[in-house]
Amino acid sequence: MKLFQVRKGQFVYFNNELHKVYGVKPMYKLSIHLIKLRDLSQHITNAASVERYIPREDDSFIFNHKVYTLRNNQKPAAGDLILINNPVPDTLDHYSLNEIETVEKIDSKGVITSDLNGIKHSEYLLMVPGRAPDSHPIDYKDMASVDENLDETETQIIHPYSDLSVQLGDVYKKKDHDVLIEAMVVAIRGHTVFLGGGLEIQHEELMNTDMWEFQYNPFNN
Amino acid sequence: MNINKFKENSVFILSLFLTLVFIVWGAFFTDNLTLVTNAVYNGSIDYLGWVYLGSTLFFVIFSIYLLFSKYGNIRLGRKNEEPDFSTGSWLAMLFGAGMGIGIVYWSVAEPVTHYTTPPYGKGFTVDAADTAMKFTFFHWGLHPWAIYTVIGLALAFFQYNKRLPASISSAFYPILGDKIYGPIGKTIDILSIFATVFGIATSLGLGAMQITSGMHAIFGIPDSLLIQLVVIIVGTVLFIISINTGLERGIKYLSNAAIILSLVIMVLILFVGPALTVIKVFFHTTGLYISDFLHMSLRLNPFGGGEWIASWTLFYWAWWIAWAPFVGMFIARVSKGRTIREFVVGVLIFPTLGTCLWMSVFGGSALEIVQAAGNHELAKQIAENVNLSIFTFFDRLPLSSLLSIIGFAVIAIYYITVADTATFVLGMLSEGGTLNPSNKIKMTWGVIQSAVAAVLLIAGGLDVLQTASIAAALPFAIILVFMCFSLLKGLESEIEIYRGKKRSVQHS
Structure with missing residues (x-):
């Protein structure tokens, strides 16, 4: 039992x-x-x-389709995700074990998350995008019985920030061009993105903010 | 000292210095302190009464205006933010935070004291009982909650919607702009901390007095100043341990327990006490309260004596105002994700009904015992020993020892949770509104607030407590009036953002 x-x-x-x-x-x-x-x-x-x-330093795992490595000694920046693995909430704070929050401000004693919780530096591990080579993957308990190759899953991770990955319906504007080009993403096949008007470009190119700029998505509101 | 470091910590250092001066004054020149507080007390009757009455009534009108205004749909936080707590537990927490120790302390004592010495008319009569309940509703009803609505809403709005630090000066951003980080903003913060320390010290003082009386009633421990000071010291040690060991999570459970126990005690009294009378009192007094609302709100008795008004109405208004930064911070913290309309209903209307119900249960049953039975001696006894009042009242009911023990537990738990939360709020306020106040600063405030409570008790008990909060809250009352205008300005700019967002969606 x-x-x-x-x-x-x-x-x-x-x-x-x-x-x-x-x-x-x-x-x-x-x-x-x-x-x-x-x-x-x-x-x-x-x-x-x-x-x-119990998650610890140098563990790596996939959270919401993106891979992260837990780090303890790195300073967070605004927009980073943290895993609150050692919560010591003050009386008026509202967070609990292993919550994943976004950093909004950093001061000498701790960070303030976008949910306006004050979290001391000793309470969290920073979630660094990407799977570091020295990391310990914890996605599966028993790696041997998993057919799927972890490296393969990694290549599926196109970009660590979801806001920056392409979605159907996104409207992009070309920046390095004199003529105004605004086009909507109409199809995605692998790494190739099809834009309205017959444009066909690579994902990396679309993500390059010097060349293309995301405008809005009329379906996400 | 390093100038930069001083600038960074100036709010903490100056407010600490002010409070320390007061403690030294009270500890070593106790007679002088009593003399000065008495002078302030008399001055407050003659000169300042109208300031308190006027501003507090203004807060009620302002809160009701917000309820029906076009700002009602603005959400505190992001537009799609979800509330952190369910509506039920949100209301329970608001109620517990706003009233805490006070409601247990005064719920029997106040109606009975008014009954023996009413503001007008003859004592020990049926009319006096009605007047007593009416004024109890008045002191615990819309006015205190309107004060909390204003400050809680201002703090929440500027913290969540404008993303400013969690300090009182942030609420003045629309008026002062970046000057909130300069000397003016810091002065506002220092005054608010000063008022808060006294508001909390008053509550802790009342709490310590009542805990001591409770131990006297239950365990037969002598009811003396020495024991009151021991209670304060033990309380201080307990919450310092909790700050240092991360037991603060336990404080959360404790405060939930206090709220549940309060409800249990209220329901128990309703069952073992005169339930029908309680219901009648609730309806009857609500009617009286509504019909005499304006009269009571502005009552100053210019051609007679003002002592009654000073020692009750003005004391309460001052205490609520002094207590407001603390409660406001708490209310703001638990109200993220509510709309302004929800907020006003939740902070102004529901708790008012709750306190009125509570007062009907306790006050109504107590008055039933003293009035219906013609038990005037008991009434005098309760009015003379206010600390013991609730335990004297429990003695007259069935299940008295159970009630006494639960009542004692509620008071003790409220004492420790208030002290603990107060250190956190004072730490935030004195470190420029950071959400990560350091433990050292929290502990400093913990010791200081206990010391202020102790000094006030040594200097003369309840009277000095009341007078000190009347004096300390006055500057903050004026700050609150300006805060209303600042809040309106901020809301106006927010509503423009809301409109702008809508338009851009339609066009795209």
Whole structure:
């Protein structure tokens, strides 16, 4: 019998993949509500089928389709994500274990997140985009049984910031051209992006802010 | 000292210095302090009463205006921000923060004291009982919550929508611009800290007095000044430990427990006490309160004596104002993601109903015991020993020892949570509105606020507590009036942003 108390916020392995517990409803048979970190999908299970993992420095994992490495000694910058692995909230703060928040301001004692929580430097690990070579991948509990190659998943990660990756319907304006060109993304195949008006360019080129500038997306509002 | 370092910490150093001067004055020249506070007290009756009455009524009108104004749909935070707390627990937290120790302290004492010495008319009569309940509703009703609405809304709005630091001076950004970071802004912050220290010290003083009385009633420990000071010292040590060991998470559970226990005690009294009378009192007094609202709000008695008004109405208004930066900061913190309309309903209307209900349960039952039974001796006894009032009242009800123990637990928990949260708020205010106040500064404020409470108790107990907060809150009352105008200006600019956003969506 497994006597393990699952708590909100813990990282756990479920079906060999890394999940985060976002809720525990003790009265139910399936009492553990999980969110899969890789794609933020929701799952439900019981305490016996999960196994706890405590994230530490130099671990790398995929969060919302992008890969990050946890670092302790690096200074965060505004816009970076942090994993609050050692929460010591002040009386008026509102955050808990393993929450992932965006840094808004940095001062000598800690950072202030976009949710306006004051978090001391000792309370979090910085999530640095990309999988560092010296890192320890924690996406799967048992690497051997995974057919999928981690390097392959890495190539799928086009850009660490979701706001900067291409979506259907995005309207871009060409910057290094005298004639005004504004075009909408109508199709994406692999790394090739098809824009309205028959333009066909590589993803890297579209992401180069000197050449193309994102305007707006009429479908996202 | 390094000039730059001084500039950075000037708010902390100057406000600490001011408070220390006061503590030294009170500890070593106690007679002189009593003399001066008495002079201030008398002066406040003659010269300052109208300032408090006028500004507080203005806050009520201003809050109600906001409720119906075009600004009602502005959300505190980002446009699509979700509230952090469910509506139920949000309301419970607001209620607990705003009233805390005070509501347990005064809920029996105030109606009964008014009943023995009413503001007008003869004491110990049915009319006196009505008047007593009416004025209790008045002192705990819309006015305090309007003060909190104004300051909480200003703090929340400038913090979440304008992304300014969490300090009182941020609320003056539309008027002062970048001067909020200069001497004017710092003066505002220093005055607000000074008022807050006294507001908190008053509450801690009342709390310590009541905890001591509670221990006297339950365990037979002597009810003396020495024990009150011991309570303050033990409380200080406890929350310093909690700051240093990360037990602060426990404080959160404690404050939730206090709110739940308060509700339990209220429901228990409703069951074992005269429930029907309580319901009648609630309806009857609500009617009286609404119909005499303006009369009470501006009542100054110019051709008679003003002592009653000074020692009750003015004291309460001053106490609420002194207490406001603390509660305002708390309210702002838990209200992210609410719209302004929700905010005003949640901070002004619901807690007012809640306190009125609470006062009906406690005050109504107590008055029933003293009036219906003609028990005038008991009324005198309660009015003379205010600290013990709630325990004296519990003694007359069934399940009295259970009620006493729960009541004592509620007071003790409120004491420790208020002291703990107060150190955090004072730390934020004195470090330029940072959300990461350092532990050293928090501990300094913890010791200081306890010391102020102790000095005030040594200098003469309740009277000095009341007088000190009347004096310390006055500059802050005026700051609050200006804050309303600043808030209006800020809201106006926000509504333009809202309109602008809509237009750009339609065009694209």
